[in-house]
Amino acid sequence: MMPPVFQDPRADEWEQRQLDKIKQRYEKQEEIVATWENEHKRKAELKYEKIEAELKEKMARALRRYEEEIEGIEGISREARAQLESEKKREEHKVKEEANQIRFTGTFPEQSCSLM
Numbered sequence: 001m002m003p004p005v006f007q008d009p010r011a012d013e014w015e016q017r018q019l020d021k022i023k024q025r026y027e028k029q030e031e032i033v034a035t036w037e038n039e040h041k042r043k044a045e046l047k048y049e050k051i052e053a054e055l056k057e058k059m060a061r062a063l064r065r066y067e068e069e070i071e072g073i074e075g076i077s078r079e080a081r082a083q084l085e086s087e088k089k090r091e092e093h094k095v096k097e098e099a100n101q102i103r104f105t106g107t108f109p110e111q112s113c114s115l116m
Contacts, residue, residue: 102108 098109
């Protein structure tokens with residue numbers, strides 16, 4: 001760069017004014033960009049929060065369905081066990097009655113004879 005030939009203080013003032021204008025213009029543009037960025041970040045954050053809330057609700061519904069299904073399975077199992085216990089007691093009672101009959105009569109039922 002060539003050194004200036006004339007030393008005019010107005011040139012320095014003009015240069016400073018021009019640089020200030022450029023600085024102000026770019027500061028305004030930076031503010032516009034920052035505002036745009038903040039708005040879009042906030043929109044993205046709200047969108048994420050909405051999706052997160054929907055997922056939490058979906059997970060809660062899935063958990064409720066799972067718990068209901070487990071409750072139903074346990075209910076069926078309880079009923080099946082109760083039925084098995086009832087059948088077991090009925091068979092045990094029948095065997096005890098037959099044993100008492102054998103003790104009383106001294107004869108075994110025909111079904112049991114093949115086992116002896």
